[in-house]
Amino acid sequence: MGIVVQKFGGTSVATPQLRERVVEHVARTLREEHQVVVVVSAMGRAGDPYATDTLLGLARQVGAWPAGGASRELDLLLSCGEVIASGIMALTLQARGLPAQALTGGQAGIITDGTFGSARIEEVRPDRLLALLAEGIIPVVAGFQGVTADGEVTTLGRGGSDTTAAALGVALQAERVEIYTDVDGMKAADPRLLPEAPTLQRVTYREAMEMAYLGARVVHPRAVEIAMEGRVPLQIRSTVGSAPGTLVTDGLNGPGEALPREAPARADRPVRAIAHVGPRSRVWAVPARGEFDGEEIHQLFQSVAEAGVSVDMIYVAPDRLSFVVDEELGDQVREVLTRRGARFEVTSGFAKVSCVGAGMHGLPGVMARIARALAEAGVRIYHTVDSHANISCLVRQEEVGTAVRALSREFGLLESGSGGLR
Ligand code: ASP
Ligand code: MG
Numbered sequence: 001m002g003i004v005v006q007k008f009g010g011t012s013v014a015t016p017q018l019r020e021r022v023v024e025h026v027a028r029t030l031r032e033e034h035q036v037v038v039v040v041s042a043m044g045r046a047g048d049p050y051a052t053d054t055l056l057g058l059a060r061q062v063g064a065w066p067a068g069g070a071s072r073e074l075d076l077l078l079s080c081g082e083v084i085a086s087g088i089m090a091l092t093l094q095a096r097g098l099p100a101q102a103l104t105g106g107q108a109g110i111i112t113d114g115t116f117g118s119a120r121i122e123e124v125r126p127d128r129l130l131a132l133l134a135e136g137i138i139p140v141v142a143g144f145q146g147v148t149a150d151g152e153v154t155t156l157g158r159g160g161s162d163t164t165a166a167a168l169g170v171a172l173q174a175e176r177v178e179i180y181t182d183v184d185g186m187k188a189a190d191p192r193l194l195p196e197a198p199t200l201q202r203v204t205y206r207e208a209m210e211m212a213y214l215g216a217r218v219v220h221p222r223a224v225e226i227a228m229e230g231r232v233p234l235q236i237r238s239t240v241g242s243a244p245g246t247l248v249t250d251g252l253n254g255p256g257e258a259l260p261r262e263a264p265a266r267a268d269r270p271v272r273a274i275a276h277v278g279p280r281s282r283v284w285a286v287p288a289r290g291e292f293d294g295e296e297i298h299q300l301f302q303s304v305a306e307a308g309v310s311v312d313m314i315y316v317a318p319d320r321l322s323f324v325v326d327e328e329l330g331d332q333v334r335e336v337l338t339r340r341g342a343r344f345e346v347t348s349g350f351a352k353v354s355c356v357g358a359g360m361h362g363l364p365g366v367m368a369r370i371a372r373a374l375a376e377a378g379v380r381i382y383h384t385v386d387s388h389a390n391i392s393c394l395v396r397q398e399e400v401g402t403a404v405r406a407l408s409r410e411f412g413l414l415e416s417g418s419g420g421l422r
Pocket of ligand 1: 081
């Protein structure tokens, strides 16, 4: 009789009808003799009264936006969205005869550092949750938030309820963490671009993490990282419908099943999924004269860092350096580099399209196939970067759909059976 953490996203708790589905999931899991901990996000999307974006809109109306976009007051305000959801969800469970108790993140034992807007969980003290479970009570925890050691309420960054669920799953040594959302799992490619993209039945932590960092939006990458470190399986599935969704694990199919830790990757299918993010701006700079020296390179990146801009797809050579930033931050970079008197160019309108697969490591020919597929589709590559489990290409934003379709075809992602791990 293990613990199952069930996290319901904002769209899954948005209406009374959907909250009845939540009750059904909880009740079913209790019937299967599990103990359940519920984690909820703020109800609904922008425009709905208690959604995170609505609360953010309220704060923006004040007109005094905090420097750096985060503050103690903003976090306290935003945390209310999840607190409201946990109260409503606990009341709903109680009304259906299930004993439940709503808790803030802090009450649930989530202790964070003091970085408002993007706090990191330092510690989870599970005692209170365990005591409730022992009494047969379902804790309904407000996601996305914690409390500092000295009692300040913090939030974990957008999408942070997944992180709450994973951290609780690890601290409670849960059998699994279930992430309920409005799609039935992780897809081989963005279903908005490729509606026929199959759901991946199983992916490794590494693949899920790469996909999440590279733009797949169903689960927060930090949550996958925490689940991976704690070796708790994640199941990503739809709140409506009964499809099992995607199991994120290292080859174990579930408790007690002695499969290899990581199933062997298939050489003919080194790429499991295509992810994309955008818009991005590409920045490149050349030396004022001759070649860059080490100190110039340091100064340039240092000034970008001091402007609070994170860089990606970094390329440094004696005669040129380039990197990619969030398009929103392009102007900030332009300003910084102008002040430094650098010779540079910032071009907007790019996106990063990535092929992800733990099986590509050490396998010859993956880049050749990417290059061929994109060439045949008429998509120009402006920059690439790779790791052991992905190859990312910078392309024009308007060509993302074409690129995703071409790469999905090249790597057989639309063929039946491509969703399994083997
Ligand atoms: N409500 C928060 C957000 O919209 C956290 C979450 O949904 O996971 O980012
Ligand atoms: Mg989310």
